[in-house]
Amino acid sequence: MRITLLALVSLAALAASPARADLHITRDHGGYVEEYKAKYGRIRDRHERVIIDGICNSACTLVFGIVPLNKICVTPRASLGFHEAYYDKAFTFGIKVTSADGTSDLMSYYPDTVKDWIRRNGGLTTEMKKITNGEELWKIVDPCPDEW
Template sequence: MRITLLALILIPLSAAFPARADLHITRDHGGYVEEYKAKYARIRDNRERVIIDGICNSACTLVFGIVPMNKICVTPRASVGFHQAYYDKAFTFGIKVTSSEGTSDLMSYYPDTVKDWIRRNGGLTTEMKKIKNGTELWKIVDPCPEEW
């Protein structure tokens, strides 16, 4: 293996500056809330950006309450969906059993712009309430600049 002078200079420099990686959300239907809280906390702490470029439903929407809003943007393909928290259907014999405590927890993370949209649209229910890209979504989060 041959090591050049340029490699000797670049190797220490690469260690000094952590790599930045954007999270590209294209088809995220949600999952376990605690996993999303941890994932988004890591993204926030690493000062990474989030690009919503497709579906971001359910627990995915916690991004709005954990990652700074100036680090999140939406593309023309973006849509987000909100609903009440519910227990894993694997443990409830396939029945959707809502959790008022879990729903309150979700709401506590959302910024006022999200809470206002949810209130204006009848609050959280068992049914998914979606916002597609456009002026309604842009009241919550900015469209992505072209360079993103």
């Protein structure tokens, strides 16, 4: 088979262009804040999109402060959960010990729309506060368009 110059140029262009990948969040209960900051920083830097199509709790919600909001959308199945930051229970003998500095750090990342919702709902506490209502979610982030 002969490969034409046009085919080679097209192939080279495809190989050189960055691949677009969407992050689909369907069941993310959170974890270490620093790991989420790094993960979402990479997504932001690669200009990728985030589709929240299920549970996004705890550190997962940092996505709203790191990835531009125009790159994030929610489906009708989306659910957000917020709570105070706490130390790793492995270091506190299984006891949930909250961190005022960690909570302040979390809040510093959130856009005003998220901060406003948190304030209207009594602030961050040790208990998970959830947004599952479409209208409340859409005050923070747009619903996913069909083409996403």
